[in-house]
Amino acid sequence: MDTAAACAVSDAATIEARAIAATCNHFGFCTSICPTYALTHEENESPRGRIALIAAMLESRGAPDPRTVTHIDSCLSCLACTSVCAMKVDYMHLIDHARSHVERHYRRPLSEKLLRTFIARTISTPELFRAALALARPARALRRLLPGRLAAMLELLPRRSAAGADIASGVHPAVGPRRYRVILLAGCAQRTLAPQINSATVSLLRRLGCEVVIPEEAGCCGSLELHMGRKRRARRFASNNIRAWLPVAQSGLDAILINTSGCGTTVKDYRHQFQHDPAWAEGADRISSLTLDICEFVARIGLGASESRPYKVAYHDACSLRNGQRVTRQPRELLRAAGYEVVDVPESHFCCGSAGTYNLLNPGKARPLGERKARHVDSSGADILAVGNIGCMTQLSNYTAMPIVHTVELLDWATGGARPPSLSHLPPAAAARSRASLAEADASGEVGVW
16 A cells, blocks of 8 residues: 555544544443453543543644553453443444554653564464463563563463464365365464364364365464554555455355454454555455354354263353454353353453453553453353453463363364363363262252261
8 A cells, every 4th residue: 555545544544533432422331341440440441531532632633642542551452341332432443543543653662662562573473472482481480580561471471382283274174075165264373372272173164064274375363463553564464364365265155264252353344444445445345244253153054963061161251252243142052052061250241351462561450350350260160161262261371270271172072073182181071060069069068067
């Protein structure tokens, strides 16, 4: 895109952002559901307060003041506010534009700028991320000697290396007659942190009659860069995926599937990213219209025969799936269809504090949110925690001892796939249920009194 076209797109986005901000009537329903407001009880840490700050920032047209930047940076983009807003304010696109404005007009301290660049570039490049993890793990023991955010980053490192090999690009044929043809976004961070998720996804889809295509040219969806305000880099990632996927779509395709909900929200929104760009608008719209979360697609085509796995599973709603995509029913229904006993995590609307790179850049707020969510997870009395997003899985693994798996791993296991690696030490279901029954009886006073 040339300079003139880029300016036109930027101007259109600013006009749109101002119009969005003007729709807020400041009723304040959003304050009751905002995690950062719950932590601080400060007006500027609520969506209503941030909207007022953003409106003033856009009106000034210049560099925002540090106080405004702090409050914009501290937003999780969990979008819980959108579920209760009487005016249906398009907060997602407003906060994204605000971050882009900050990135273009605000001069961050050099150390902050370098840290944000390092995080974005490393996580979105699997080879770099693997190397960084290999170098950082030995330093984990020294984390208490390091300053603030560096120590927090080491704290979030997975305690063990990833289980299994990264899924190969190319075509993975259906088992038996081909019923569907789909693309799978292999992603970036997930390929490094938990490659077994993609393996379970491909295993399940092939068993359900899907030919699964993973184009080698596709990569990061761009969400990490987008939520850091780096719209140009986010658009580069997005256009790269559109370029890689369109030829496959044109030769017949049922869906583009995403098993990382943060990525799914972004890819479904490609049409909005490119709405003012004639060169990409049509292709972006086509890609967005084909995109589904893995649970949406499996619920649509049917899970098929499964072997009952009578474990008690707590299902955690990732914010990007619950609020960004409004996918809440399908994962629960599929888990029940697969024979699991499904229970909800109390306070399910509340963010766990992962939020992309939020737990790396804002550990002071991310930690109490993770601890709060983990207490609710543990109170469920479940054997397993099922999640639809790698960020939530990584965050919560630091605060609960409950085994954590991606929903698709449980569905694959119940339909003939491999046992999820993180469940290797889980006792047989009958023993788990027996222990739970004894614990409930003990709590009610029926046993243990002699």
